[in-house]
Amino acid sequence: MEAPSVNVVAGSTQDLPNNWGRWGDDDEGGTLNLITEEARTRGAAEVHSGRAVSLAIPIRPTPLISGPFAPSTQDASPVQQVMVYTGSPAIATAEMMMVTNHHPRSTHLDALAHMPRDGRVYPGRLLGESVTPAGAQHGSTTAFASGIVTRGVLLDLTVNGPLPSGYAVTSRDFDAAEERQGVRLESGDALVVRCGWPMTPDPARPMPGMSLDAVRWMHHRGVALYVGDIGDAHPALDPACPAPLHGVGLPLMGMPLIDAAELEELAAVSAELGRYAFLLMAAPPRIHGLTGVPVNPLALF
Numbered sequence: 001m002e003a004p005s006v007n008v009v010a011g012s013t014q015d016l017p018n019n020w021g022r023w024g025d026d027d028e029g030g031t032l033n034l035i036t037e038e039a040r041t042r043g044a045a046e047v048h049s050g051r052a053v054s055l056a057i058p059i060r061p062t063p064l065i066s067g068p069f070a071p072s073t074q075d076a077s078p079v080q081q082v083m084v085y086t087g088s089p090a091i092a093t094a095e096m097m098m099v100t101n102h103h104p105r106s107t108h109l110d111a112l113a114h115m116p117r118d119g120r121v122y123p124g125r126l127l128g129e130s131v132t133p134a135g136a137q138h139g140s141t142t143a144f145a146s147g148i149v150t151r152g153v154l155l156d157l158t159v160n161g162p163l164p165s166g167y168a169v170t171s172r173d174f175d176a177a178e179e180r181q182g183v184r185l186e187s188g189d190a191l192v193v194r195c196g197w198p199m200t201p202d203p204a205r206p207m208p209g210m211s212l213d214a215v216r217w218m219h220h221r222g223v224a225l226y227v228g229d230i231g232d233a234h235p236a237l238d239p240a241c242p243a244p245l246h247g248v249g250l251p252l253m254g255m256p257l258i259d260a261a262e263l264e265e266l267a268a269v270s271a272e273l274g275r276y277a278f279l280l281m282a283a284p285p286r287i288h289g290l291t292g293v294p295v296n297p298l299a300l301f
Contacts (some may be wrong), residue, residue, distance in 0.1 A: 016212075016241075017219035020123040027123050028143045030112050030254020034224045035150045039188030043151030043279040047300050053269050055192070055227065055297040056107040057262045064098060066253060078103035078131045101292040102259070104199040108283050110257040113139035113289040114242075117251040135289035142288040148256075150224055152190040152280030152299055153183055156267050162196030166235045167208035169195070171217035176271075183276045189224025190280045192299075194229055194267050199260035201234040201300040211235025215244040219253055227280075227297060257299055258282065264301055273301060 023033045064080040081095045101108050113136045116127040121139050130138040155177040157163055178184050184190055195208055209232045218226065226245060236242030249255040270276045284295040 016248050016252055017216055019219075023123075026242060027254070028112065028139055029222070030122055030256065031222075031224045032143065032148065032256065034222050035148070036188055037081065039150050039186075039224070042186070043149065044112075046151060046275075046277050046284045047099045047279050049134060049301055050270065050274075051186045051273075051301045053266050053299045053301070055258075055263060055266055055299060056295065057105060057108060057260055059294075061095075061097065064096075078106035099294060100225065101290060101294065104201065104260055106294050107258065107260050107262065109144060109282060109295040110246070110259060110292045111136065111139055111141045111143065111290065112250055112254050112256065114255070114270070115246045115250045116249060118249065121253050122254040123208070131291065133254065135290050137289070140288060141284065141290040142293040143195065144256075144282075144284050144293070145286055145288070147283035149281050150188055150190050151186070151226070152192050152278050153185045154181075154192045154194065154263070154270050154276045155185075156181070156270070156276070157200075158196040158267070160192055163208040165208065166206035166237070168214075168215045168233070169193070169208065169209040170211050174214065174217055181276045185221055185223065189222075189223050190225040190227055191218060191221075191265070192227040192261070192263065192280070194263040197230045199230055207234040209237060209262050210245050211237060211261045212241045212244045212248065215248050216230060217252075218249065223255060225256050225258065225263045225280075225282075227261050229261050229263045231257060231259055238261075258295060261297065269299075270300065275301060289299075 059079050061079040061081040062077040064082045078100045080098045084094045086092045112122040112129050119127050121130045125138050155172055155174055157177060166272055201207055208228060231245045232243040245257055279300040282291040282295050282297040
C-alpha cells in the first residue's frame with residue numbers, strides 16, 4: 001500500500017494528515033480507495049453465523065405542518081411527510097418526504113464535499129466549483145453508488161461506562177481497545193467507535209469527541225470509513241483544530257463519515273459473541289449530487 005502523506009495545508013500553521021493528490025487530482029473516492037478486493041474478502045471471512053445488526057437510529061416521520069425549517073432543529077424529526085391518496089376512491093397510499101440529511105437524529109453518510117477547509121474540498125477543489133445551487137458537482141454522494149462493503153472493527157471505549165463529558169479520544173484509547181478486545185484494524189477497514197453518547201448536543205453537558213491525535217491514528221492505520229455514535233466534540237476541544245473529523249478527515253484525508261450511528265445492539269452482540277470484527281455494508285439510496293444521505297449500515301457476523 002502506498003504510504004499516506006502529511007502535507008502542510010495552505011492557511012494552516014501545522015502539518016495535518018492529507019491525501020490530496022494521492023489518488024489523482026480528480027478523485028472522488030478518497031479513503032474508499034483503500035477498500036480493495038482483499039479488504040472485502042477479509043470482511044466476508046468474518047461472517048460465520050449470518051447474524052445481522054443495524055447500526056442506524058430508527059426514525060419516525062412527522063407531518064409536514066411546521067414549515068420547511070423545522071427539520072433543521074435537533075428537536076424535530078429529520079423526516080417530515082405529506083400523505084397522498086391516489087385514485088377515487090383511494091386505491092393506494094403514498095407519501096412525499098422532506099429529509100434533512102445532516103441531522104443529529106438521523107444516521108447519515110457524509111460525502112467529501114460536505115465540509116471545506118480554507119475554501120477547498122477534497123482533493124483541493126475550490127468549494128464554489130464543487131458545490132453549486134444546482135447540487136454538488138464533485139465529492140458528492142455519487143461516489144457511494146456501488147455502496148460500501150468492507151471489514152468493520154468496533155472499538156468500544158465504554159469499558160467504564162460512557163466517556164466523561166468533554167473527553168478527548170486519543171490514539172491511546174484506540175490502542176488500548178484493540179488490545180482489550182483482541183482485534184486489530186487493518187488498512188481498508190471501517191472503524192466503528194462507541195463512546196456511549198447520543199449525537200444530539202446538550203449545552204449543559206459538553207460532548208466528548210475525537211482529537212486530532214485520534215484522526216492522525218486513523219490516517220496512519222488506513223481507515224476507509226469512520227462510523228461513530230459521536231464524532232467531533234461540542235463545544236470544540238481544541239480551538240486550533242475545532243473539528244478534526246469534519247475539518248480534517250473529510251476535506252483533507254477524504255474519509256467519509258457515518259454520523260449518529262446507533263451502536264448499543266452492535267456492542268451487545270459483539271460482547272456476546274466475543275467478536276469485534278464483522279462484515280460492514282452500507283448501501284445508501286442512489287441519489288447523486290448530494291453532500292450527505294441517510295443510510296442504514298449493517299454489521300454481519
